[in-house]
Amino acid sequence: MSRRVVNLTLDTLEDLPRSCRGCVYWELDPVSAERACANGDPGLEKEAWISQTLLEWGSCGKIVYVDGMPAGFVMYAPPAYVPRSHAFPTSPVSPDAALFMTANVVAPFAGGGLGRMLVQAMARDLMKRGIKAIEAFGDAKFGELDSELGPVGCVTPADFFTAVGFKTVRPHPRFPRLRMELRTALSWKSDVEYALEKLLGSMSPEGLLRPVRPATRSLSGQLGS
Template sequence: MGRQLVPLTLDNLSSLPPTCRRCVFWELDPVSGGRAERGGRAEAEKEAWISAVLLDWGSCGRVVFADGRPVGFVLYAPPAYVARSTAFPTGPVSPDAVQLMTASLLPAYQGQGLGRVMVQTVAKDVLRRNFKAIEAIADARWAGPGCLLPAEHLKAVGFKTVRSHHRYPRLRLELRSTLSWKADVERALDQLLGAVQKDHPVLRPL
């Protein structure tokens, strides 16, 4: 089965599910995000955000294709580009880290090592850009689909708490360690990427 991890660009933005293309939870601050959603401008704002990051920093995500079909994706960016993170009591992430914003992998493709490949690909890309870690603002009481990753799943794949909070801890993964992962974390990665998915006929985002 042919599989590719392709950098996210404006040309393949349509490969993300509509719910993700219209979501600006992390990209805008709460006030601006709410205004964009009420005004029906969220999708345009998302495209504008990705365009700006592409121009300033480069691709901020990867899309996973299997036989030409999008089956997963991951979005990430330095803290300066993730406006919503400052609204959390544990944000923003450290200046030497890139924030893991959201990620997903279709259930049919879990358990095949793609989760590990996705995170390792992000790790190599971020290391190449001279960052030392990946951080995430997680949900310690995760109970269903949403824009935050569940804290317990992140801890299962090697993230460590760097700033505690009863609801929104900030977790960190040192990048050097991800490049030498063994297969025993593969199942946990698949659980992380498949844990918080919304129903969608093609791809289910976090």
């Protein structure tokens, strides 16, 4: 069984699950996201966000493939690039940290260590850029609506973060802010990996991602269109 982790780009974006491909929960502020979903094309908005982030900051996500099938992904960025982050009651994110936006391992691949591969790949990438920590907003009531933020299915369960070594830096009954020093992510033990796989797999919105298609456009070509 072959596994590989690649950067999220405008080409590999097409390999996200359909519901994630058209989701702009993190990429836009709450008002703009609602408007895009109601009257616009959220898929185009997501492409525009990734294009801008790649050009200005660099890699903002990883996708893992198993035998050519996309099996999971993680997304991250500086909080300045994530308008939704400012809407949380426990914001702002610390100035020395990147924001863990969202992650997913599809159910058929859960339990195989893919979540660990994704987060460690993210940690290595961020450490090369001089970032020492990653923070996240956890959902202590995963699956429930929130009166201010609405549906929050893209917010990772708080239990996941605490299970894999994140520490709460600002408590909240619904959306605590948590933090992990990146060196910790590179030295997880097997019990932490199990917790990661179990929780990320439970978030999967679909049974399988679509099969990989050969790339037909270059990133530079897309950016120029």
